[in-house]
Each structure stands twice: as structure tokens, then as C-alpha cells.
Amino acid sequence: MPTLRFGTATVNDALNGRKFNTIPPGGAIVNMWASCVTNGDTFGLAIGDREIVADGAEANIEIAADVVDVQRDQVVFNEFVGGGQLFLPATCTTEIQFLIHLRYL
Numbered sequence: 001m002p003t004l005r006f007g008t009a010t011v012n013d014a015l016n017g018r019k020f021n022t023i024p025p026g027g028a029i030v031n032m033w034a035s036c037v038t039n040g041d042t043f044g045l046a047i048g049d050r051e052i053v054a055d056g057a058e059a060n061i062e063i064a065a066d067v068v069d070v071q072r073d074q075v076v077f078n079e080f081v082g083g084g085q086l087f088l089p090a091t092c093t094t095e096i097q098f099l100i101h102l103r104y105l
Contacts, residue, residue: 004100007066014043014088014098023047025083026105032076033068033099034059041092045076048084052076055089059096068099080105 008014015021030052034043036059044055053075060073090096 038093
């Protein structure tokens with residue numbers, strides 16, 4: 001059950017090159033949290049051509065000292081995804097923090 005926590009600036013795919021960005025053929029349950037510094041910072045989450053979070057979703061504004069609040073910032077709740085490559089575009093003024101938890105099936 002890997003967990004990824006990271007911050008990113010504007011990037012086409014914040015998961016590119018990260019260790020757990022490929023979901024095995026059996027699929028996984030995904031939970032994700034996101035918070036940002038600036039109003040209007042956006043992101044998306046997809047696997048293959050299936051959008052889990054529509055590109056352009058806004059993260060909560062509350063990041064302080066690189067914090068993701070697991071009580072308020074959850075944007076994906078126990079979502080099943082099949083095998084494939086996760087893709088996470090992010091557009092932000094300063095930084096967006098993400099926490100992604102995967103439970104492989």
C-alpha cells in the first residue's frame with residue numbers, strides 16, 4: 001500500500017517518473033488529498049483516458065509549511081482504478097501539495 005506525498009509547481013504530469021505512477025493490471029483503490037497556496041491553482045487526475053478528477057479542479061487553499069490536512073483536503077475517496085499509468089497535470093502560482101494513497105488489488 002504505497003503512499004506518495006509531494007509538492008509540485010506547474011507541470012504537465014506531476015507523477016511522471018515517480019515510483020508508484022503505474023497501477024498493476026489488477027487495479028487499485030485510490031485516495032488523494034490536495035492543498036495549495038494560491039486561489040485558482042488547479043489539477044486533475046486520470047488513468048489512461050479516464051478522468052478521476054476533471055482537469056481544472058481547484059485545490060483547497062490552506063497550505064502552510066507544506067501541510068496537507070487529511071481531515072479536509074481529500075478529493076478522491078476509495079476510487080477503484082484499473083491497471084495503467086496515472087497522470088496528474090497541475091497548474092499553480094506557487095505550489096500544490098498532494099498525498100496519494102494506493103491499495104493494490
